[in-house]
Amino acid sequence: MTVTHAVRTLVKTTLFDCVPGLLRRGARASKRVALTFDDGPDDYTLRYLDKLDELAVPATFFLIGKSAATRPALVREYLRRGHQIGGHGYDHTRFTKLDRRALLDQCARTDEALGGVTTGRSWVRPPHGTVNTPSLVTLRLAGYKVALWSLDSCDYGDHDPAVVAERCSPPHVTSGEVLLFHEGQQWTLDALPAIVGNLRNAGYECVTMFDLMS
Ligand SMILES: [Zn+2]
Numbered sequence: 001m002t003v004t005h006a007v008r009t010l011v012k013t014t015l016f017d018c019v020p021g022l023l024r025r026g027a028r029a030s031k032r033v034a035l036t037f038d039d040g041p042d043d044y045t046l047r048y049l050d051k052l053d054e055l056a057v058p059a060t061f062f063l064i065g066k067s068a069a070t071r072p073a074l075v076r077e078y079l080r081r082g083h084q085i086g087g088h089g090y091d092h093t094r095f096t097k098l099d100r101r102a103l104l105d106q107c108a109r110t111d112e113a114l115g116g117v118t119t120g121r122s123w124v125r126p127p128h129g130t131v132n133t134p135s136l137v138t139l140r141l142a143g144y145k146v147a148l149w150s151l152d153s154c155d156y157g158d159h160d161p162a163v164v165a166e167r168c169s170p171p172h173v174t175s176g177e178v179l180l181f182h183e184g185q186q187w188t189l190d191a192l193p194a195i196v197g198n199l200r201n202a203g204y205e206c207v208t209m210f211d212l213m214s
Helices: 003-018 045-055 065-069 072-080 100-113 133-141 161-167 186-201 209-213
Strands: 032-040 060-063 084-087 145-147 178-182 205-207
Touching: 032 045, 032 186, 032 209, 045 072, 045 186, 060 065, 060 072, 065 072, 065 100, 072 084, 084 100, 084 209, 100 133, 133 145, 161 186, 178 186, 205 209
Parallel strands: 032 060, 032 178, 032 205, 060 084
Antiparallel strands: none
């Protein structure tokens, strides 16, 4: 990471922390973190849910609306197993490329595919984490919680479970951290036992992003 990039990231994250309703991380006071998974549901989802059951940790899943629409049973399964679900766009188009009407339409169709959700207006994670002022204002005025993350596992680039696990374990992870992962990847699945084990050994509890922010 270059110095310019580091400074830009710092400025951006500092600004993000000032926007009400734009959620990146929880309180640093309690030793809790949230595991979040984007881009499901897909053919791997049940494996993720079984692994998380085995590890006894709840997580948050940000679902692509059109995938959720074709897999209603899986959508119910996330909830049945105690996880939080939120929207991730209907077709994963960057929100910054949509006008107000198209953005709200994507969110409404995703909400419908998610079955009306359980926590009032749904949470939404913008595809690629891309937001700008107009999309943010549109989402917030419509009552959505906009969920980003504070630590990127980079599991889209690194396919080695050990590398992903190391990046997502203490001391790199600290209290209140929201970790970003993706569904549909065997190496992410394989990294989870080490990540949860390392977090537990360091005294961290994994909770849903909803609980982390409550
Ligand atoms: Zn995504």
